[in-house]
Amino acid sequence: MAATPVSRTSERFCAPDADLTVSSCDGVLFKVHRKHLEAHSDVFADAANATLPENGNETVYLEESSDVLDLLFQCMYRQPPPDLQLVEFPLFMRLAEAVEKYAVYSALTLIGIGMKKHIIKHPLEVLDFAEKHGRKEFGNQAARMTVGLAILDVATILSLDTFKKWMAFHDKWHAGATNALANLVSKINEYNYEELSSTLEKCVHDPKLWYDERSTLTHYTALAFLDIEFM
Incomplete structure (x- = not known):
């Protein structure tokens, strides 16, 4: 005892x-x-x-x-x-x-x-808390910082219900990113945009950088997928 x-x-x-x-x-x-x-x-x-x-x-x-x-x-x-x-x-x-x-x-x-x-160091924990308590004011921001994380890592931290919702967000977000990437690559091949090529390389290695580079990339194509919200 x-x-x-x-x-x-x-x-x-x-x-x-x-x-x-x-x-x-x-x-x-x-x-x-x-x-x-x-x-x-x-x-x-x-x-x-x-x-x-x-x-x-x-x-x-x-x-x-x-x-x-x-x-x-x-x-x-x-x-x-x-x-x-x-x-x-x-x-x-x-x-x-x-x-x-x-x-x-x-x-x-x-x-x-x-x-x-x-959010920067603990986006998943913040996202799980935000979803549990309906704190949209920082929940969406946290979700955007998780777009490049491994699914297995996400599954170990998020509650089951939040993880299911995150998977839907993840799939929709990455489908939009894939379409935008294909469009931007075609422009690089056609016009040899060196700056665009360098920017895209960074975004491929770290997907959350799409948000940081949005002002640059929108000169070449629409990036509606960056407006997808988790909450």
Whole structure:
């Protein structure tokens, strides 16, 4: 049998006048003020009657770890938000899930900004999160960064439903790219466009560069497939 973790109190959230104690899954106690949680979260507000002071000095147990709750509660207090650029990606993603789970609207914009910054290195994880929570504002951008990835790599990260949707997006996108490539190659053969040849070579090696080179390539042919959206 696994040993029960010994509880300790958060160094940041330990106010003596706190009227609510929240325990993380790893046994850290957060002494918080229910008014802040209720003001920033629909979930905590809806649960207010279950945690009234007259119910006794109870502890609310949450599934999240202490590192997640520490960041989450910082987003719910009247103070500067945490600098998420200093947060490692796995922890950032767990925080993002908690923000969605508890409907902490004040942190949604902060999470959106962070997601956009992580797209370059983690497009699949961002895409999976965006599809799960309907975050179109960065979901389509993430999808565009996955067009050159191996299908097997994609399948190991995306959920099954998102992967099925991604396959449809992938097939439609690459069919459009193939047609555009054939058209552009014919122009190279006919007019000997050296600049176009060099640009196409880069796009073939890294398909997402079609977006970067769009302004150049549209002088030669239509690129409607670049407007295909995932969400």
